[in-house]
Amino acid sequence: MAAAVHCLSSCLALPSKLSNLSLNGPSTSSATHSTSTHFTSLSFSASLSHNFFSKGCFSLSPVQRPTRRSVVCEVATTKKPDSAEKRARQAEKRRIYHKSRKSEIKTRMKKVLEALDVLKKKPDATPEEVLSIEKLIGEAYSIIDKAVKVGTLHRNTGARRKSRLARRKKAVEIHHGWYTPNPEVSA
Numbered sequence: 001m002a003a004a005v006h007c008l009s010s011c012l013a014l015p016s017k018l019s020n021l022s023l024n025g026p027s028t029s030s031a032t033h034s035t036s037t038h039f040t041s042l043s044f045s046a047s048l049s050h051n052f053f054s055k056g057c058f059s060l061s062p063v064q065r066p067t068r069r070s071v072v073c074e075v076a077t078t079k080k081p082d083s084a085e086k087r088a089r090q091a092e093k094r095r096i097y098h099k100s101r102k103s104e105i106k107t108r109m110k111k112v113l114e115a116l117d118v119l120k121k122k123p124d125a126t127p128e129e130v131l132s133i134e135k136l137i138g139e140a141y142s143i144i145d146k147a148v149k150v151g152t153l154h155r156n157t158g159a160r161r162k163s164r165l166a167r168r169k170k171a172v173e174i175h176h177g178w179y180t181p182n183p184e185v186s187a
Contacts, residue, residue, distance in 0.1 A: 101143075101152045105161070108140040112165055120172045127178045130169070137165050
């Protein structure tokens with residue numbers, strides 16, 4: 001062991017304070033050495049630089065390892081899922097559910113508004129043609145009310161959309177003369 005320390009100190013030209021390193025542990029005397037050998041790792045001074053090692057018997061060079069892609073598999077534990085992760089999963093599920101409901105509402109409203117525009121542009125329209133549009137409006141109302149009930153739409157938003165459909169229908173009826181608004185009585 002002393003030979004190894006001597007080789008380190010002579011081969012690397014270590015400073016004198018490192019020449020008395022021992023592999024026997026805290027005691028430096030070989031006389032107090034017990035039968036069970038306790039090895040500790042050698043640690044060199046932080047003041048030693050990379051150039052110091054490259055001049056002697058040892059040379060340090062960075063090792064380049066090939067990049068590997070690895071798949072980490074975890075075993076299912078009995079730990080409860082993190083509440084934030086659970087909330088994220090629930091929010092994503094609700095987002096998809098609400099997205100489909102809102103899309104259906106937009107589609108129904110678009111069909112009603114297009115039918116009303118066609119009826120308004122038609123010069124020889126009859127009042128019976130409004131009945132098919134009223135059926136579409138009733139379906140749109142139903143979808144809007146269900147969306148409000150389950151919380152997809154705010155109740156004011158639902159009311160505003162239903163009102164938009166009713167106002168547009170009334171505008172078409174007024175345009176063709178099928179509806180005459182009552183004159184307001186001033187008090």
